[in-house]
Amino acid sequence: MIEQAVEQPEVGKEELASVTQIILAMLKTSKALRIYLPNNPVLIGFISDLGTRMTVHLARYGELSLDVEQFALRYHGALVYENKDPKESLASRLHADGIRTLFFDQGVESAEIVAFLGVVGFERSSSDDDVVTQLWERNLQHIGYLTEDDFSDPYLIQQADDALQQRDALERIRQALVEQPPAAPRMIPKHLLMLSAEEEAWLRKAVEVEGRCNGLDDVIRIHAAILGEIQEPELFADFTAILGNLTVNLVVAGDIAHALQLARFMDRLQKLPTTAAEQRQQLAAALAGVLSGSTVDVLKVALDSAEAVIDYVQLKELLLILGIPSLAAICELLGRVEKLKVRKLIVEVLVELGGENPAVFEPFLSDPRWYLVRNVVLILSLIGTPAALKMILGLISHREPRIRREVLGFLERTADAKAKTYLLKYLRDDSSALRVKALQVLTRERLPFALKPIVALAGAEDFQERPFEEKKEIFLALGELGQESVLPMLREQLMKRYWFQKGNEKESVQLAALGLGRIRSSSALQLLKEARDQKKGGELRSILDQAIASHAFREKTPGRTR
Known part of the structure; x- marks a missing residue:
């Protein structure tokens, strides 16, 4: 750093307040990146707010330049951030890796700021590359920086006689860095990386396992571990609510596997004898809140999607864990989902849930939606x-x-x-x-108790008003159930004459013949032949000839029915 004191231009209160608000927004967004998933509305809101503030400031005041000290950030000499805790200090992380000045140019996008905070907003593991290397790899077009080495440039020192010359020099360095990105970080000589065969095999396996890891799994494990150890009632309630909201978000996203992990954990914790009664109620409330009207709407779309890859075993277990408190939502999902396999699965779940007490379904029997009933x-x-x-x-x-x-x-x-x-x-x-x-x-x-009501139907005053198909079924039932006991009734039907209503006479013969065709005895056949001899009309005779032939055929092949 140039040790010569340089007089800084005065900064207006509004401009200084704008920079301070941007720093605060960066800190909130940085913390949110550690806690929330990328699609969480809270995180999205923080990122949007930060991007808006940065855009407005750059449009109004031009480039945002921050001087980096060990525990502080200054804007034109004015202190805008200070935190002396090395593990939490944003300035400390930048300063420790040699960064002395930051630039944010007009046109910077929210994605660039998020990438920047993803590097400098987390405490760096000893195995990670330094901040300068990680920023260089991301090649952020509108975010620049100067390191301690840049300030040791002899040309810069010679030209630092006054404030104007210093700013000109800084501008030339910044422009040079923009036009020509810095060289790649120095690589460690290969001879220092020699590994044994066992070490190489272990390292390859570790890299492979790391590649398969999902950050969400770590989040779930961390939250579960915290909730399992918390004793304070307020903290327990807060983390239970967090797990409940996370489960809802996972269900909405169609991530049934991770939602099941959380639901399974809360269900087991709820059933532990060491869990206090109040905590059990909080866990039960969190599980009961997973499925709601809005959740069902989104989940229905996800389950019916042709691209959806659903583990039906996991979905079934999740619904069973949610259980009776979510019965209304599960029934609602059954009424809305269209994919047959999913509907079958939901039916199996509801049968299992209501098997011991089917009365839980009583409220749904009066629902106005017929398909749900x-x-x-x-x-x-x-x-x-x-x-x-x-x-x-x-x-x-x-x-x-x-x-x-x-x-x-x-x-x-x-x-x-x-x-x-x-x-x-x-x-x-x-x-x-x-x-x-x-x-x-x-x-x-062949239910015998039905014969008497069916005989009453055949003799009812409104019989003639019934459709012909229904009349046919009535007489088939009479013959099948009544057998020889209905022969007198069928004789009357068969021999009845309609002098001026030939259509009615034809229908009467057809119905009687159908009934007689179901009676398994020679008496029915003799009655058909007797009627054929009496009714000499061509059409009626044809109907009776066909009935006689059918009856004779059935007599030769027992067990065959019409």
């Missing part, structure tokens, strides 16, 4: 306990046909004989499609 019905059907069955049966009269269809599907699949009786309720359903489906199930499973 439908999913809950599926979950309850997979749980399959009497309590779950009772909840499902309460939806038979639900206003939404798609919900009633889901319940009907459950009744079709269940082996519970008592539950099968509820199929009869669908015979009076508003939807013809659901009535037909219920008839088909009753017929296929």
